[in-house]
Amino acid sequence: xxxxxxxxxxxxxxxxxxxxxxxxxxxxxxxxxxxxxxxxxxxxxxxxxxxxxxxxxxxxxxxxxxxxxxxxxxxxxxxxxxxxxxxxxxxxxxxxxxxxxxxxxxxxxxxxxxxxxxxxxxxxxxxxxxxxxxxxxxxxxxxxxxxxxxxxxxxxxxxxxxxxxxxxxxxxxxxxxxxxxxxxxxxxxxxxxxxxxxxxxxxxxxxxxxxxxxxxxxxxxxxxxxxxxxxxxxxxxxxxxxxxxxxxxxxxxxxxxxxxxxxxxxxxx
Amino acid sequence: xxxxxxxxxxxxxxxxxxxxxxxxxxxxxxxxxxxxxxxxxxxxxxxxxxxxxxxxxxxxxxxxxxxxxxxxxxxxxxxxxxxxxxxxxxxxxxxxxxxxxxxxxxxxxxxxxxxxxxxxxxxxxxxxxxxxxxxxxxxxxxxxxxxxxxxxxxxxxxxxxxxxxxxxxxxxxxxxxxxxxxxxxxxxxxxxxxxxxxxxxxxxxxxxxxxxxxxxxxxxxxxxxxxxxxxxxxxxxxxxxxxxxxxxxxxxxxxxxxxxxxxxxxxxxxxxxx
Numbered sequence: 095x096x097x098x099x100x101x102x103x104x105x106x107x108x109x110x111x112x113x114x115x116x117x118x119x120x121x122x123x124x125x126x127x128x129x130x131x132x133x134x135x136x137x138x139x140x141x142x143x144x145x146x147x148x149x150x151x152x153x154x155x156x157x158x159x160x161x162x163x164x165x166x167x168x169x170x171x172x173x174x175x176x177x178x179x180x181x182x183x184x185x186x187x188x189x190x191x192x193x194x195x196x197x198x199x200x201x202x203x204x205x206x207x208x209x210x211x212x213x214x215x216x217x218x219x220x221x222x223x224x225x226x227x228x229x230x231x232x233x234x235x236x237x238x239x240x241x242x243x244x245x246x247x248x249x250x251x252x253x254x255x256x257x258x259x260x261x262x263x264x265x266x267x268x269x270x271x272x273x274x275x276x277x278x279x280x281x282x283x284x285x286x287x288x289x290x291x292x293x294x295x296x297x298x299x300x301x302x303x304x305x306x307x308x309x310x311x312x313x314x315x316x317x318x319x320x321x322x323x324x325x326x327x328x329x330x331x332x333x334x335x336x337x338x339x340x341x342x343x344x345x346x347x348x349x350x351x352x353x354x355x356x357x358x359x360x361x362x363x
Numbered sequence: 364x365x366x367x368x369x370x371x372x373x374x375x376x377x378x379x380x381x382x383x384x385x386x387x388x389x390x391x392x393x394x395x396x397x398x399x400x401x402x403x404x405x406x407x408x409x410x411x412x413x414x415x416x417x418x419x420x421x422x423x424x425x426x427x428x429x430x431x432x433x434x435x436x437x438x439x440x441x442x443x444x445x446x447x448x449x450x451x452x453x454x455x456x457x458x459x460x461x462x463x464x465x466x467x468x469x470x471x472x473x474x475x476x477x478x479x480x481x482x483x484x485x486x487x488x489x490x491x492x493x494x495x496x497x498x499x500x501x502x503x504x505x506x507x508x509x510x511x512x513x514x515x516x517x518x519x520x521x522x523x524x525x526x527x528x529x530x531x532x533x534x535x536x537x538x539x540x541x542x543x544x545x546x547x548x549x550x551x552x553x554x555x556x557x558x559x560x561x562x563x564x565x566x567x568x569x570x571x572x573x574x575x576x577x578x579x580x581x582x583x584x585x586x587x588x589x590x591x592x593x594x595x596x597x598x599x600x601x602x603x604x605x606x607x608x609x610x611x612x613x614x615x616x617x618x619x620x621x622x623x624x625x626x627x628x629x630x631x632x633x634x635x636x637x
Contacts, residue, residue: 298579
């Protein structure tokens with residue numbers, strides 16, 4: 095269950111579990127979290143908790159609600175967010191439920207039945223309760239993901255190309271832990287009209303060759319870079335030898351030949 | 364009509380990096396233009412029982428029905444295409460089978476499954492889905508999701524509580540609001556779409572869509588569309604490289620050429636002689 099830690103001037107005053115669907119914050123005594131301070135409005139803000147997610151909403155307060163120094167009307171709370179009302183600070187901590195056994199289940203698809211959301215997350219006869227508990231363990235907030243990138247770059251066919259696939263590489267949104275950093279790698283054209291040109295392999299996939307003639311793909315994986323044959327009668331040649339059907343691991347300074355063009359693969363120093 | 368010449372189909376399913384067993388189930392009948400994907404849920408092995416029942420019931424029943432019925436024909440009584448009726452009825456049948464098994468066998472109690480089915484006919488496809496298994500389309504450079512999840516997250520997006528961007532950080536993933544086999548009756552969402560030669564369709568379980576973002580999925584399909592089997596393997600590999608926290612299943616369908624159903628006089632005479 096998530097909780098708030100109320101503090102003023104660095105002094106912790108109270109810990110408040112977010113056990114209710116709506117937790118109100120304000121100066122008046124009927125609020126769930128009462129802060130008796132003139133800078134706080136009577137009904138200042140509310141936190142709506144839906145299973146493991148909490149949303150903060152300002153209720154039209156006079157002095158405003160701030161999260162991490164920015165004024166907000168409505169905010170999807172992330173763990174360690176600091177809510178400021180006047181001199182008071184509320185730190186939001188999203189915590190997993192105790193019980194490690196549940197952790198293994200957190201990615202499991204569960205059915206949410208009508209009404210299940212309002213019940214407290216206590217054992218219920220049906221599937222939905224498992225969901226509520228199992229899920230709060232996760233707080234599966236991945237590392238900051240790349241902004242969504244517009245897909246769709248013009249694709250000129252015919253000529254030999256490198257990197258036809260569109261969209262810049264964006265970090266996978268759902269990745270639980272960033273993959274161990276892969277060394278940065280480059281390709282350099284050794285022959286053809288664009289000889290000397292370099293390209294960094296930043297995308298998860300980079301295609302090489304001529305569509306409908308011969309195409310190979312270089313995939314960037316946690317284990318390194320791999321080249322795989324995609325289409326065409328001939329397989330790409332690496333260091334003078336045609337590769338097999340399966341992915342072929344690339345090593346520093348490997349020479350790749352395909353569709354009549356020679357390319358060197360190397361790791362960035 | 365045999366659709367083997369018009370459609371290329373590839374599929375791949377994998378338990379992922381964390382799970383010991385695979386609760387997803389995929390099936391396809393190329394000549395009938397039918398693909399089915401289900402992502403089961405429920406304790407012990409019940410999830411795979413539910414998803415397996417869903418794919419088996421739907422493929423066997425539809426294989427039979429498609430022998431005698433033409434999916435593009437309009438039913439004079441309801442005014443709807445036969446394909447829609449077939450899908451509705453078979454999804455209902457699968458739901459009943461799973462529900463009854465779950466009711467009668469204690470070890471299967473509470474099991475259920477998501478489902479996405481596509482039936483191709485007459486340059487069209489009829490798509491039925493329940494839950495958060497998805498169908499995507501790549502047409503030219505445009506890649507996008509066709510089905511809309513029946514999930515809490517999608518409802519929150521629709522209600523304006525969350526933006527699509529924020530949804531990626533939600534802890535409430537994997538909560539479906541509709542599933543096969545949980546209740547005595549369920550309604551599948553069914554829509555018909557036109558298809559074009561060159562289109563690539565992707566059916567996948569949330570093990571792919573939760574682990575790999577849409578841009579990367581689209582990029583993989585664009586880059587590897589020429590080699591469908593490789594593309595299917597690549598998608599699963601991408602999900603696993605990103606952590607593979609759930610079972611991952613994909614079915615890819617490429618439209619190779621037009622496949623209009625025989626219409627008009629010729630086919631009427633032909634049928635008369637059958």
